[in-house]
Structures are given as C-alpha cells and as structure tokens.
Amino acid sequence: MSKAAKVESSCSCCSDQDITKTADSCCSEEETEKGENEEEEGTDASASCCSSETQQEVTDSSCCSGEAQQEVTASSCCSSETQHEATASSCCSTAESNNDMQDNKEEKQHIVEYTIQGMDCPSCAATIEKGLRKTTGIQSVQVSYGTGKMTVGAEEASIHNQIPKQVQKLGFEAEPLHATKNMETYQIDGMDCGSCAMTIEKHLSKNPNVQDVSVNFSTGKMQVDHTTDPKEIVKEVQRAGFDASLDTSEQQTDQEPKKKKVGTSTTTLSGIFLGLGFLGSFTSISPAVITALYAVAILIGGFKPVKSAFYAIKSGSLDMNVLMASAAVGAALIGEWFEGAMVVWLFALGNTLQNRSIERTRESIKSLVNLTPSEATVRSGEQLIRKAVEEVAIDDVIVVKPGEKIPLDGEILAGSSSINQAPITGESLPVDKQQEDTVYAGTINESGSLDIRVTKLVEDTTIAKIIHLVEEAQEKKAPSQAFVDRFASIYTPIVFALALSVMVVPPLFGLGTWGEWLYKGLALLVVACPCALVISTPVSIVSAIGNAAKNGVLIKGGTFLEKAGVVQAIAFDKTGTLTEGKPKVAEVLSVKHDRDELIAIARTIEAYSTHPIAQAITTYAEERAIDMKEGEAFQAIAGKGAQATIDGVEYFAGNPALFNELNVSLHEIEERLDSLQKNGNTLVVVGTRTEVLGIIAVADTIRPITVQAIQALKGIGMNEMVMLTGDNDGTAKKIASETGVDRHFADLLPEDKVTVIKQLQDEGKRVAMIGDGINDAPALATADLGIAMGGAGTDTAMETADIVLMADNLEKLPHTIRLSRKALNIIKQNVWFSLLTKLAALALIFPGILTLWMAVLSDTGAAILVILNSMRLLRQK
Incomplete structure (x- = not known):
C-alpha cells in the first residue's frame, strides 16, 4: 500500500x-x-x-x-x-x-446480553455475528464462543424481540440473559395428535409479540413468552383452530366437562347419520337420500378437522387433520361417500378415545395438586379460624388434628405425632415428628394434634415445587423423542408427495383409471400421518415421570429417564448416603478410671464443640444421664481434638496423633487401637499430658434400608456398585462388606471422587453418582447421571440434581431404575409397532386390499394402542 x-x-x-x-x-x-x-x-x-x-x-x-x-x-x-x-x-x-x-452513540444503542446454545466451535460465533449484522437496526454484535454469550446493540428496543428468531434461523438458540419474561402456561383443547402442537407453535411464532412458544401434546399445555395480552394469545390459538385457556384450576374445572360434551355429541351425531345411510343402502331408499345422509355425517364429523386443517396449511404444517380432510373430500369427489363418511367418523371416534386415554396420563400431576387441602385452621389468640391456604402468612400458627392433611410447610411448635410422608417422599412407614421438626404440605397427621408455625407460602411449599418441576420435566423432549420428531418431519412430506405422485403418474401412463389411483393415493395420505409414531415416546415419558413423582422420585426430564435406564455402575457417597451420616459411640474402653468417669471427662472437654464426633459423645452421655464436670479453658485443637482444664488438671480428647505430639505413650493400648480402627471406628483417646485414661470408639451406622436397596439393585442386574469415601481404608472395608458394594475407594478428597468417576467411565461404564446434592457437586456433575438424596429437606438438591430421591434413604432407587428400563422398553415397542403398522398398511394399499376406512382404523387404532401400552407405566409398582 x-x-x-x-x-x-x-x-x-x-x-x-x-x-x-x-x-x-x-x-x-x-x-x-x-x-x-x-x-x-x-x-x-x-x-x-x-x-x-x-x-x-x-x-x-x-x-x-x-x-x-x-x-x-x-x-x-x-x-x-x-x-x-x-x-x-x-x-x-x-x-x-x-x-x-x-x-452519546452508546446511549442511543439498546444493548442486551444473550446466552447462546448450540455453538460447536468458534466459527459458529462468527456465523452468528455475520448473520445478525445483516439485520436492519442492529448496530453492533459480539459473540463469545468461550462464555457462550452474545452482546447486541440495536437502534430500538423492539428490535431485540426479533433476535431469538433470527438466531434460530441460523441454527442456534438465543435467550436474553437479564430480560424479564412474561412466561405463561395455557391449557390447550382440541389437539388430536403431536403434529397439532407443531401447527400451534408455527402459527404463534409468526406473531411479533411472541418471543418463544412450546406446545406439549402429552401434557396438553403450552408455554408462551410474550409481550401482549393473554386474551390475544387465546385468540391466536383459536385462529389456529384450537381452544386455549390460562392454566388455572377454576378454568379447567369449568371448561373441561363442556369440551368433552361437545366432542362426544359431534362424534355420536356423525355416527348416527353414517349408520342411517349404511342401513338405507339395504332398502329401497333413493340413492340420493343415502348420499345426503353420508354428506351430513361428513359435515358434522369433519367440521373440526377441516377447520384445523385450514390453519395447519396456513401455518405450513402437514398434520393429521390435513391428511384426513384431504382423504374425506377426495372420497366424496370420486363418489365414495360411504368411504368418506367412514373416514370422518372413525377419525372422530379415534380422537375421542385417544384424548380420553391420554387424559389418564395427565392425571398423575392432577393427583399431586389434590394432595394439599384448600383451607387451614389458623390460631388467632384463643380462637381457631378457617382460612384459604392462599391467605395464610409466614409465621402464622396452624392447628392440624389427627387424620387431617397438613396444608402448608412448617415447623412443629407443640405436640408430637406420626406423619405419613408417602405423598412427598414415597416412604412406606410413617415418620415420628416432635417439636422443632419440619413437616410438609400434603402429608397426613396420623395421631396427635399439632401446632405448626408456617415457614412457606402456598406457592413455595415442597409439594408446589415438585409439581412445578415435574410439569417442566414432562415438557422437556428426550433424545429419542427429538429423533422421532425429526424423522416425522421428513417422513410426512415425502409420503405426501408420494401420494400425489400415485394419484397423477400411473393414470398419465395409462396404467389404470384416475378414480382407481386417486383412491389409492387418498389411502396413502391417511397412512402418511405418523401420529402413533410421534406420540410413542412423549406419552411414555409423561407416564413414567408421573409414576415416579407419586412414589417420591423426581426425574427432571426424559433425558435423565433414558439415562437411568442404561446406567451400568452406581457410585455411592458413603457418609449420609449408605450410612446415617450421624456418628454414634460404638465402644468405650477405660484404662485408668471407671467408665462413667471417663465419659464425664470426655463430655466436659467436648461440651462446646460442634464437631459431629463431639456431638456423638455428648449425646451418648446424655442418654445415660452422665453429667459433665466443672471445666474451664476450653480450647479446640484444629484437626486433632480439644482440651479443657478440670479441677486444675489439663485433659485432652483427640486422635492418637495428638498424644504422640504430647509424648504420651500409647504402647499399652496400641493393639486395641489397631483392632478398633480396622473395624471401621474413628478413635477418640482421652487423657492428660502424662497418661491415657481410655478410648472412645465412634462409628457411622449403616442405614436400615441400605443393604436391602443394594440387594434389590443387584437383583435387577446392576453391573457394579462402588462406594466413595474420605474415611480411612479400614472404615471403608467394613462398610463395603456390610452393605454389599462391589468396590470401594477410601481417603478421597472431593476432587479425587471426580477422578474415580472418570476412571469408571474410562472403563466403558455409564455411571450414576448418588450423594446429597451439595457436598458431592463436582462428582455429581461429572457422572452421566447425578442423583441426590433427601430432596424434601434441601431445595438445593431439588434444583441441581438430575434425579431426586425425596426420602432420605435409598428405598426408591431400585424402583427408579426398573421404571426407567421399562420406559425404554415400552418406547422401543411403541416405535417398532408404529413403523411396522405403517409398512403393513403401505404394502396393502397397492394390491387394493386396504380401503380408506381400514387405513384410518390402522392409524387411529395404532395411536390408541401406543397410548394404552405407555399407560402401563402408570401402574408400575
């Protein structure tokens, strides 16, 4: 230059x-x-x-x-x-x-930061930047592949409404990082199959006020992020040929019976006119009258499908309604009025049965909603007042009598009782609760009267969170469902084009009459709809997740349900998972003083310590009514123990290393120390600067259900069970032998647990990690599947893990694995059945064996059978 x-x-x-x-x-x-x-x-x-x-x-x-x-x-x-x-x-x-x-120029820009999903390499970032810079009104774009974030500056704030859609066209997903969403849930009525959901999504996505929309056929719900009035969203759904209402219990209660009544009457009327026409064909009634009866049957039963078909075509979708409407109209045009009427009636009847069947799968969530009472008895001074749970505030005191359900989460102020927590945790036995214990909404007070201080509002209770998370989980697509959807989106247009070719090409070459090939093409249109295939996966997932929720297991989505079904190894954290996590005194060995004197000294030294081992010694002394002595100069010795002065003498309680530092000989008790350590005990040596007074052995006890759960897992063919612990090898060996795990790894730091998980994965195993959801976060994240235990007591576990066992034990883990495996098997059965049914129908069309009404019957019948097969998961014990 x-x-x-x-x-x-x-x-x-x-x-x-x-x-x-x-x-x-x-x-x-x-x-x-x-x-x-x-x-x-x-x-x-x-x-x-x-x-x-x-x-x-x-x-x-x-x-x-x-x-x-x-x-x-x-x-x-x-x-x-x-x-x-x-x-x-x-x-x-x-x-x-x-x-x-x-x-000033920056002030004029409206800058919004987005998170980007789907970028595989840095060149993806460049693709997004180049694509968005072509958009009118966008002044600056910067995409960071490393952080997965994008910053966009635009002339007007309204331009940002189009950014997610523009990014989606480029093959990625964008979501505003700090933008407030007006996300609402709507109940959709009138969907006949999975492709109807796609029609609604496509129609609403064209509205500039709609940023994001997701419709789930299995749950019958729609999630919409929009900036307009909800009434406008309802109108848009109605324009697409369906009905929508904000998802509230009042609206569902008012509308559902009405919807069902209308659907049943049109199907019945269409069937009546079809029956009259069919019977009339065996009498001397004029053919024109019979044709009119069939035409009325088509009009009554086909009004809704034709209306839905119109909006589907308008939205660029080829759903079942388009194919059925085309078949019915085509049959009428070639004079096959009986065939057309039969197609319409069978389609309407199939949809009615299909909707009633799938409603059963949606009941799993409704049953959870009905767990909590709508009113609570609130103590106000000396009076007891009945209030709606929505009106009860935090710190209000509610009274729950024997046999009543607890309406809100809270803490017991007065009384004691046995609480049936099965609706939340799935535990088979009631749990004893007393003052200061936590109780959950939806659980049942079986015996004594309780005064409970409310700690959470009705929308924040544990059961409310479970319902919310389960609904979210049911709406997430599993990998198999995403594959089937992609397959169907390619398969349907291809078969549609093939059907048109069958109608046109053979007659042009003189291979038959136009009517003959038009009829075969119409039959092929009906067979083209992959309705049974599309619903084969989501209905199974909804059923399985609903079953798990009722049994105290929260599965966060179809992806994790599928992963649980293919897990080959399970890694257990020891403390708090296989064991109680609460150390107890296992043995007391006195050398110089009597036993009670030794415990009294130890209790005095440990009185001000919050360490679990110190608390175990204190609890042991309290249970035996052994009082502490007068002490002073209490001091903790980091990582080794504690000390106190009693009657002018310094006493110590700590591990053997502490006394080695004090140059106190442990020769007399060395063999006993080794024996206790090998048996999995943590040792507390008690003594002075000159002599040892005795040993207190503390051990973590195994949960009663642990051995049973591990045996059950082995019974269902789990390949390998591994225990991870930070304890010494002696303790690890003892717990491993008592619980029945196959391998154990001891002396592990949190990062070492991650290394073990990776080692198991390198061995070719799909690994699930079970912990408390907090302390083992790195290992849970590294594993193929993270399972948290005790979710009812920790919100963190409910939010972070892939699967949450609501109870604080492993009782439901075997059920979860069995349920996941059965769900995978049923999904495979459904997919193969749907494909084979289609292939058989296609093979029978060209010889002329398959009639139009048989094609409809094969399609709707297959869909109903797929749903009924999936519903078996609801009854899995």
Whole structure:
C-alpha cells in the first residue's frame, strides 16, 4: 500500500468534495469514532482529523505541523491553509468531545446480553455475528464462543424481540440473559395428535409479540413468552383452530366437562347419520337420500378437522387433520361417500378415545395438586379460624388434628405425632415428628394434634415445587423423542408427495383409471400421518415421570429417564448416603478410671464443640444421664481434638496423633487401637499430658434400608456398585462388606471422587453418582447421571440434581431404575409397532386390499394402542 493510500485510510476525515466546507464541519461523528478506534490500535488519533487540500500527500503524523506537534493540544492539531481562519477548536474535535460523542452513540444503542446454545466451535460465533449484522437496526454484535454469550446493540428496543428468531434461523438458540419474561402456561383443547402442537407453535411464532412458544401434546399445555395480552394469545390459538385457556384450576374445572360434551355429541351425531345411510343402502331408499345422509355425517364429523386443517396449511404444517380432510373430500369427489363418511367418523371416534386415554396420563400431576387441602385452621389468640391456604402468612400458627392433611410447610411448635410422608417422599412407614421438626404440605397427621408455625407460602411449599418441576420435566423432549420428531418431519412430506405422485403418474401412463389411483393415493395420505409414531415416546415419558413423582422420585426430564435406564455402575457417597451420616459411640474402653468417669471427662472437654464426633459423645452421655464436670479453658485443637482444664488438671480428647505430639505413650493400648480402627471406628483417646485414661470408639451406622436397596439393585442386574469415601481404608472395608458394594475407594478428597468417576467411565461404564446434592457437586456433575438424596429437606438438591430421591434413604432407587428400563422398553415397542403398522398398511394399499376406512382404523387404532401400552407405566409398582 502506498503512503498516499495509507493517509487516505487513516486521515479521511474530509474528502476532496469537503474542502470547501467550513472548519467546524470538517470532522463527522463517524470519522471521529474511527480516529478513536485507530488511537486504540496505536496510530495517531489526531492524524485522522485533517482538513487540507493536500490531504492525500501528508503522512499519518503530518496532521500537526512542525516541531510544535508534541506541544499543541488535540484541538489545535490542524495543518491547513484555512487553519487561522477558524478557531483551533473548530478544526478537530477535542479528545474530550470525541469521548462525549462515543458515549452519546452508546446511549442511543439498546444493548442486551444473550446466552447462546448450540455453538460447536468458534466459527459458529462468527456465523452468528455475520448473520445478525445483516439485520436492519442492529448496530453492533459480539459473540463469545468461550462464555457462550452474545452482546447486541440495536437502534430500538423492539428490535431485540426479533433476535431469538433470527438466531434460530441460523441454527442456534438465543435467550436474553437479564430480560424479564412474561412466561405463561395455557391449557390447550382440541389437539388430536403431536403434529397439532407443531401447527400451534408455527402459527404463534409468526406473531411479533411472541418471543418463544412450546406446545406439549402429552401434557396438553403450552408455554408462551410474550409481550401482549393473554386474551390475544387465546385468540391466536383459536385462529389456529384450537381452544386455549390460562392454566388455572377454576378454568379447567369449568371448561373441561363442556369440551368433552361437545366432542362426544359431534362424534355420536356423525355416527348416527353414517349408520342411517349404511342401513338405507339395504332398502329401497333413493340413492340420493343415502348420499345426503353420508354428506351430513361428513359435515358434522369433519367440521373440526377441516377447520384445523385450514390453519395447519396456513401455518405450513402437514398434520393429521390435513391428511384426513384431504382423504374425506377426495372420497366424496370420486363418489365414495360411504368411504368418506367412514373416514370422518372413525377419525372422530379415534380422537375421542385417544384424548380420553391420554387424559389418564395427565392425571398423575392432577393427583399431586389434590394432595394439599384448600383451607387451614389458623390460631388467632384463643380462637381457631378457617382460612384459604392462599391467605395464610409466614409465621402464622396452624392447628392440624389427627387424620387431617397438613396444608402448608412448617415447623412443629407443640405436640408430637406420626406423619405419613408417602405423598412427598414415597416412604412406606410413617415418620415420628416432635417439636422443632419440619413437616410438609400434603402429608397426613396420623395421631396427635399439632401446632405448626408456617415457614412457606402456598406457592413455595415442597409439594408446589415438585409439581412445578415435574410439569417442566414432562415438557422437556428426550433424545429419542427429538429423533422421532425429526424423522416425522421428513417422513410426512415425502409420503405426501408420494401420494400425489400415485394419484397423477400411473393414470398419465395409462396404467389404470384416475378414480382407481386417486383412491389409492387418498389411502396413502391417511397412512402418511405418523401420529402413533410421534406420540410413542412423549406419552411414555409423561407416564413414567408421573409414576415416579407419586412414589417420591423426581426425574427432571426424559433425558435423565433414558439415562437411568442404561446406567451400568452406581457410585455411592458413603457418609449420609449408605450410612446415617450421624456418628454414634460404638465402644468405650477405660484404662485408668471407671467408665462413667471417663465419659464425664470426655463430655466436659467436648461440651462446646460442634464437631459431629463431639456431638456423638455428648449425646451418648446424655442418654445415660452422665453429667459433665466443672471445666474451664476450653480450647479446640484444629484437626486433632480439644482440651479443657478440670479441677486444675489439663485433659485432652483427640486422635492418637495428638498424644504422640504430647509424648504420651500409647504402647499399652496400641493393639486395641489397631483392632478398633480396622473395624471401621474413628478413635477418640482421652487423657492428660502424662497418661491415657481410655478410648472412645465412634462409628457411622449403616442405614436400615441400605443393604436391602443394594440387594434389590443387584437383583435387577446392576453391573457394579462402588462406594466413595474420605474415611480411612479400614472404615471403608467394613462398610463395603456390610452393605454389599462391589468396590470401594477410601481417603478421597472431593476432587479425587471426580477422578474415580472418570476412571469408571474410562472403563466403558455409564455411571450414576448418588450423594446429597451439595457436598458431592463436582462428582455429581461429572457422572452421566447425578442423583441426590433427601430432596424434601434441601431445595438445593431439588434444583441441581438430575434425579431426586425425596426420602432420605435409598428405598426408591431400585424402583427408579426398573421404571426407567421399562420406559425404554415400552418406547422401543411403541416405535417398532408404529413403523411396522405403517409398512403393513403401505404394502396393502397397492394390491387394493386396504380401503380408506381400514387405513384410518390402522392409524387411529395404532395411536390408541401406543397410548394404552405407555399407560402401563402408570401402574408400575
């Protein structure tokens, strides 16, 4: 590049045409910004702001003349014949004004940050940037592949409504990072199959006020992120040929019976006219009358499918309604009125049975909603007042009598009782509760009367969170479902095109009559709809997740349901998972004093410690009514134990290493120490600076259900069970032998547990990790499947894990694995049955064996059988 060219690029503040302009118009805001950018890159900013007849001849640094170049301010840096005619400040903007201009430009931009999903490599970021820069109104785009974030500056805030859709067209997903969403849930009525959901999605996505929409046929619900009135959303759904209502219990109660009544009457009326026409064909009734009866049957039964078909075509979808409407109209056009009427009636009847069947799968969530009572008895002074649960505030005191359901989460202030927590945790036996214990909404008070202080509002209770998370889980697509949807989206248009070819091509070559091939093409249209295939996976997943929720297991989506079904190894955290997590005194060995005296000294030393081992010793002493002594100078010795002064003598309680440091001989008890450690005990040695008084052995007890759960897992063919622990190898061996796990890894830090998980994965196993959802977070995240235990007591576990066992034990883990495996088997059965049914129907069309009504029967019948097969998961014990 020549020197003149360099100057032109860097000092292009005024073009040749601008020479006649006054000095104060020499620099545009755009060029000033360019100058600032060049200043950041190391070039002279002032050099880009020159007004000179000889502009192309000067060098980059010649904008400011002579030796005074270093001394003059930016505002006087002009080399021009007209420089003296204008004020110094008018030739070029000062650095300060440049900054002001840049700030003003940034203020004009509406900047929003987004998270981007789907980027595989840095070139994806470049693709998004290039694609969005072409959009009118977007001023700046910056995508970071490393952080998965994008920053967009736009002229108007409304432009950001289009960003997610533009990014989606490029093959990625964008979601505003800090934008507030107006996400609402609607109940959809009138969907006949999975493709109806796609029709609604496509229709609503064209509305500029809708940012995101997701319709789930299995749950009958629609999630919409929009910036308009809910009534407008309802109208849009109605325009697509369906009915929608905000998902509230009142609306569902009022509307559902009405919807069912209308659906049943049209199917029945259509059937009556079809029956009259069919019977009339065996009498001397005029053929015109019989045709009219069939036509009325088609009009009554086909009104809704035709209406839905119209909106499906308008939205660019080829759903079941389009195919059935085409078949019915085509049959009428070629004079096959009976076939057309039969197609319509069988389709309506099939949809009625199908909707009633799938409603059974949706009942799993409704049964959870009905667990909690709608009213609570609130104590107000000496009075008891009945209030709606929505009106009860935090810290209100509610009274729950024996046999009643607890209406809200809370803490027991007075009374004790046995609580049936099965609705939340799935536990088979009631749990004893007393003062200060936590109780959950929806559980049943079986015996004593309780005064409970409310700790959570009705929308924040544990059962409310479970319902919310289960609904979210049922709406998430599993990998197999996503594959089937992609397959169906390709399969349907291909078969539709094939059907049109069958109608047109053979008659053109004289291979048969137009009517004959048109009929076969219509039958092929009916067979084309992959309705049974599309619903084969989601209905199974909804049923399985609903079953799990009722049994105290929260599965966070179809993906995790499928992963649980293929897990080959399970890694258990020891403390709090296989064991109680609460150490207890296992043995007391006195050397110098009697047993009670030794325990009294140990209790005194440990009195002010919160360490679990110290609390175990204190609890042991309290249970035996052994009082502590008068002590002073209490002190914790980090990582080794504690000390206190009793009657002027210093006493110590700690591990053997502490006494080795004090130079106290342990020779007399060395064999006993080794024996206790090998049996899995943690040792607390008690003594003074000169002698050992005794040993207290503390051990973590195995949960009663642990051995049973592990045996059940082995019974269902789980390949390998591994225990991970930070304890010593002796303790690990003892727990491993008592619980029946196959392998154990001891002396592990949190990062070591991650290494073990990776080692198991490197061995070719799909690994599930079970912990408390908090302490073992790295290992849970590394495993193929993270399972948290005790979700009813920890919100964190409910939010972070893939699967949550609501009870604080492993009782439901075997059920979860069995349920997941059965769900996978049923999904495979459904998919193969759907495909084989289609292939058989296709093979029977061309010999002329398959009639139109048989094609409809094969399609709707297959869909109903798939749903009924999936519903077996609801009854899995």
